[in-house]
Amino acid sequence: MSDRADVLTARDAGLVGCRDCTRAWPVTTEICPCCGSALVSRDSGSLQRVWAWWLVALICYVPANIYPMLRTSTLGSVSQDTIVGGAITLAEHGSYSVAAIILLASVVIPTLKFLAIAYLAISVARPASTRPRTQHLLYEMVEYIGRWSMIDVFVVAILSALVHLGSIASVEPGPASLTFALTVVFTMISAQSFDSRLIWDQLEDEKDDTLAP
């Protein structure tokens, strides 16, 4: 209860914060005089956008796991691996650490990100017992960690640029690399679409609820 008590939201203060330049203005201001972006106290379409992008990302995540990520041709023999398949191959060859990194960056983190965004969007829409501070921490983490999912895509990009020795050895990105990159991009957009201020609204509601009687 204590953390709710000492939080004063901009809305409570009759202000609206600019999301771009973080300057606070009176709530009636519509255009940020500072940076010129539209000011809105709460983004009503935020959750819709979160879910929309989340869905696109999920759609992209399916082929990213089905199709091969990398097509390696060495002396005429072509081998292609999906993300999970590649990790398993690596593990079979004894490179457990590398396999673990790939699994973590390409499977665990995106999956967790999906779950985290979904959880945030749900928990904001219907008040739950989760503390806003935890939610906010989760949101920060999702935002921060999201970009690191691109590590797999970077590896593929660098490899295909470097290993280009004609028929002796060449690495080409598979169709999964594109969709995986799209997945990462869309989850990031999804996370960015989330209006983190909504987290604090439920606190407000709670205050209203508790003080009303």
Added chain:
Amino acid sequence: MRKTTPLPLDPPELKTTPARRPLHQRISLVWLVPLTAVIIAVALALQTWSARGPLIDIAFEEASGIAAGSTELRYRDVIVGHVETVEFEAGLDKVSVKVRLNKDIADYVDQDAAFWVVKPEVTTTGVSGLNTVLSGVFIAGVWDAEPGGVVLRHEGQSKAPLLAPGDAGLLLMLEAAAGVALTANAPITYKGLEVGRIGTPELSADRQIATAPAVIFAPYDQLVRSTTRFWDTSGFSFSLGASGAELDFSSLSSLIAGGVSFDTVISGGVPAAQDDAFQVFASQSDARQNVFDAGRGTGVPFTIIFEDNVSGLEIGAPVEVRGLKIGDVTGITAIVDEARYNDSKVRLQISVELNPGELRLASLDAGVEIADEAVDEAVEDFLARRVRGGLRARLASTGLFATGLKVELVDVPDAPAAELRRDNAPYPLIPVTESDISDAAASAEGMMARLGDLPIEELMQSAVRFLDTATGLAANTSVLVQDDTVRAIPGDVRALLGDVRGVVSAAETQALPVQGARLLSDLNATVADLRGLITQVEEARAVEKLVQTVEAAGAVAASAEASLSGVPGLIESLTETAATARDLPLEALVTRVTDVVADVETLLEHPGTRAIPQTLNATLEEMRLALAELREGGSVAALNQTMASARSAAAAVEEATVDLPKISARIEALLRQASATLAGYDQGSEINRSARAAMTALARAATAVESLARALERRPNSLIMGR
């Protein structure tokens, strides 16, 4: 923290909820993004689905190197599908390879499509599929260009089909004759050009012969006609015959890899049809031989019954007319026919088949198709006519030293009348005549006998007789020389004669080749010289012997000339004599003596010797001439001349008898000087010794000249008449 103070002025704060906006306003446009994504995904899925070709099932014996997911199906080296799964068929006896075909090609993969696995292969005919070493094997498929609807079930083949469906070419079936080994994948060549290929040989259904499918590619398929013959060019053949040794192989590649060649030897025939069977012969000559046989199945059969021994006659032996083969012996059986021959002798019944094609009967024109019976009839008519004219069968050797026999049909001019017995069973009977079997052993014996008949003994006896006579002559000559009348001519002259003879033989034999004829002519010349000497000497007693000797020698010469090879011993001893004579350092001796003569001349030129009369000078001149003649390699004639010179010298000496003692003294002095000169040279050398001997002889000659002079004084004609 908010204070809610109930103020009457303030209206109560309303709990307001904003009115719900219409659905179309509430739904954000951002939903178009996932919608688009879904649409794209569905569209892609549909497209992929619709572009997917059929999954065909190819059953292979084994799936060596085929990997699910990556092995490709290629048609003309273009990828037209991929293997999706490799699994066993029910019963585990085959491997089912499921291939996803490209949709655009699927319609062509109909019933006649053929599939096989292309692997790297190193065979005697070359290396193939090398590209698959790195990329892995692939399945190759061929089908024709006629879309016939996809057939989902195919049987895979272990090898590429000989002739791809849709390709032009002629498929044949080759049957290996005895001694022919058909090699899979071996080339078929036509005049050195590779025009086809042999498939995998298999045993025929009756397990009697090996057969192999073969293909002749277009446009060479036009070359194969019903009269075409194939033969094996693989390996090499080595034959040793009357025409010499023959090593035969067509090319190094066919030596290793094997191969078949063909040719159409005779014109005519019809173009070969698909799947026609051809026999592959062991050699080109066999194939050519066979061409005529096949002109008309089998030959016209006849029977011949021989009473001779026919060991050496084999089935397949030729039947010839004047060396031309017109048929084969097809069977040899023994018969005992008491009813016919009235005895129980075993006779040999030979079946022959005469080839009407070889007979070239005018009634059997090559172009006209005649029934077999008519051909038989024509050949039998022909033979019957010829038998009436004297044609008979006989056995003959195939060669001088060969033991093989053949059957010959010969015209015997005065043969007893006979007929072709056409009623004979099983085939018409050709009458026989005496066999002509050359017996190599008998021939060799005859040759030995003739060699034995050569008069070698006689020849040897003649030679011995000649030698005896020569010895007798020598003895007689020495008797003659030692005779009291001739004793005036000292034994030294005999020694001189011996030397001269040595010179003669040396000079004669130095140029003597080993050839006997030349030696014999020299021998004759020697004999003639001897005869001349004897005539000059006119020794009455010796003449008879000499004549006899000469006659004997003449006889020997004649005998030796008749059979030169019979006198190797004689030649050898003569050669030996020649060699001994050659060893004498006569040339050197002559040179030395010439030097001595020169010294003598110098001596004579000396003022102290001027007192010696001119006659002596003339004598010396004569001697020098004689020596010059000797040096010229003169013959016995030189001896005669020497003697004549000596005679004239003697005459001269006679004229200057008073000076003779002085001459002798001078000569002696000269000799001393000469020997002193010679002493300066190497004492031990052969030349020196010979020269010394010559000097001694000369000294003795001087003495002899002296006594000769005396003798001549007494009897001037003794030199001519003897005694």
